[in-house]
Amino acid sequence: MRILAATTAGAGHFAGLLPFARASAEVGHEVRVAAPRSFAAAVRQAGFVHEVLDEPDPAAMGATFGRIPSLSMREADELVVQDVFGRLDLQAALPRMREILDRWSPDVVLREPAELASYVAAQERDIPHVQTNIGLSSVDDLLLPLLEAPLAEVGTDTAGLLTAQRWTVTPPTFDQASLLARGSLTHARDTADTRTARPLPDWWPGHDGPIVYLTFGSVAASVGYFPTFYGGAVDQLHELPVRVLLTIGEAGDAAALGAVPANVHVERWWPQEDVLANAALLISHGGFGTTQAALVTAVPQIVIPLFSFDQFANAERVEATGLGVALVDRGAREQRAGDLVPHGPRAVGRLAAAVTTVLRDEAARAACGRLAAEVEALPPATECLVALAATM
Numbered sequence: 001m002r003i004l005a006a007t008t009a010g011a012g013h014f015a016g017l018l019p020f021a022r023a024s025a026e027v028g029h030e031v032r033v034a035a036p037r038s039f040a041a042a043v044r045q046a047g048f049v050h051e052v053l054d055e056p057d058p059a060a061m062g063a064t065f066g067r068i069p070s071l072s073m074r075e076a077d078e079l080v081v082q083d084v085f086g087r088l089d090l091q092a093a094l095p096r097m098r099e100i101l102d103r104w105s106p107d108v109v110l111r112e113p114a115e116l117a118s119y120v121a122a123q124e125r126d127i128p129h130v131q132t133n134i135g136l137s138s139v140d141d142l143l144l145p146l147l148e149a150p151l152a153e154v155g156t157d158t159a160g161l162l163t164a165q166r167w168t169v170t171p172p173t174f175d176q177a178s179l180l181a182r183g184s185l186t187h188a189r190d191t192a193d194t195r196t197a198r199p200l201p202d203w204w205p206g207h208d209g210p211i212v213y214l215t216f217g218s219v220a221a222s223v224g225y226f227p228t229f230y231g232g233a234v235d236q237l238h239e240l241p242v243r244v245l246l247t248i249g250e251a252g253d254a255a256a257l258g259a260v261p262a263n264v265h266v267e268r269w270w271p272q273e274d275v276l277a278n279a280a281l282l283i284s285h286g287g288f289g290t291t292q293a294a295l296v297t298a299v300p301q302i303v304i305p306l307f308s309f310d311q312f313a314n315a316e317r318v319e320a321t322g323l324g325v326a327l328v329d330r331g332a333r334e335q336r337a338g339d340l341v342p343h344g345p346r347a348v349g350r351l352a353a354a355v356t357t358v359l360r361d362e363a364a365r366a367a368c369g370r371l372a373a374e375v376e377a378l379p380p381a382t383e384c385l386v387a388l389a390a391t392m
Contacts, residue, residue, distance in 0.1 A: 001029045018046060026382055027386060027389075037053065073334070094121065101125055109127055131167070135288040135314060138177065139310055139313070166186070168186070176313070200275065203245070210279075224342045228342040232349075239352070240355055246264060273297075276294060283304070302351065
């Protein structure tokens with residue numbers, strides 16, 4: 001089969017799609033990835049042919065994101081879903097997406113939930129599509145109602161989204177069911193070959209204690225949380241008997257943090273599989289890729305959600321399933337986005353106590369082990385493709 005995988009230009013969004021794109025290629029299907037022009041390097045690095053999509057006018061994007069500081073966190077999420085994913089991204093990508101489907105004629109489209117051009121174009125051409133979830137299945141309960149108006153503007157509706165097959169690498173115990181989606185849901189395991197994790201360098205001479213991995217993903221530093229919020233997190237950890245690896249992403253500059261404590265080491269990026277194989281604890285924002293990686297590697301978590309509804313949902317699930325602690329401000333989703341940046345959630349002031357608690361929590365470590373075993377027992381993602389091919 002010819003399979004077109006379609007994604008927006010976000011690493012976390014591509015992360016939910018990638019296991020199934022790789023599995024498609026692994027079982028012999030011809031796979032291409034449709035993604036915005038700015039995402040070309042990520043597509044090439046993953047080993048796929050890139051079908052280029054156009055991107056929105058930067059001025060229009062700037063005007064939309066410029067409204068966010070005056071909105072509550074909940075309103076900001078709704079704005080991004082409706083006006084960025086639902087209108088700007090969709091309308092910019094749709095002409096080329098239609099051309100790709102007409103020229104290449106894929107047998108099926110795999111799409112992540114925020115990518116809508118492939119859904120519209122596939123519906124127009126009666127091409128089957130599968131949604132690959134990014135995180136919890138309940139994310140659909142926010143997305144689908146908000147997408148009704150934008151989709152109507154391009155002549156379609158959410159009916160096909162409601163009934164689509166869904167594939168996810170989030171394990172059932174951690175997942176949270178959608179109340180709206182009516183299509184089948186298959187939980188699977190990423191079948192990508194993984195190399196043996198390497199030990200970390202000795203970045204903390206003279207210091208011992210468990211390694212704590214501190215990361216807020218690839219976006220937080222670019223939207224104003226850096227360096228103040230990051231520095232506040234570091235301040236919470238410098239007196240603890242731990243070794244901290246802080247990764248700040250490409251948007252961060254370590255020099256802006258000033259002198260950091262001797263038990264803290266800063267990198268822009270480090271292979272996550274190496275870090276988590278050596279870490280006793282993950283502190284993160286609750287993004288999909290980071291949270292999922294900790295589930296697979298049985299690492300307890302402390303989640304401080306920052307700016308997206310799925311981060312808050314993941315934080316809630318981490319605590320509800322006994323995998324760690326959620327540090328969330330009371331009424332955080334109703335606070336103005338502009339009031340939270342650059343200092344971030346006040347809950348970071350409880351980080352030191354949370355680290356001490358989770359590192360001593362044997363029940364959390366056992367729960368993490370059970371979740372990792374559940375992931376390992378899931379059917380491989382390749383079985384999704386075998387089952388799909390049998391129906392085509």
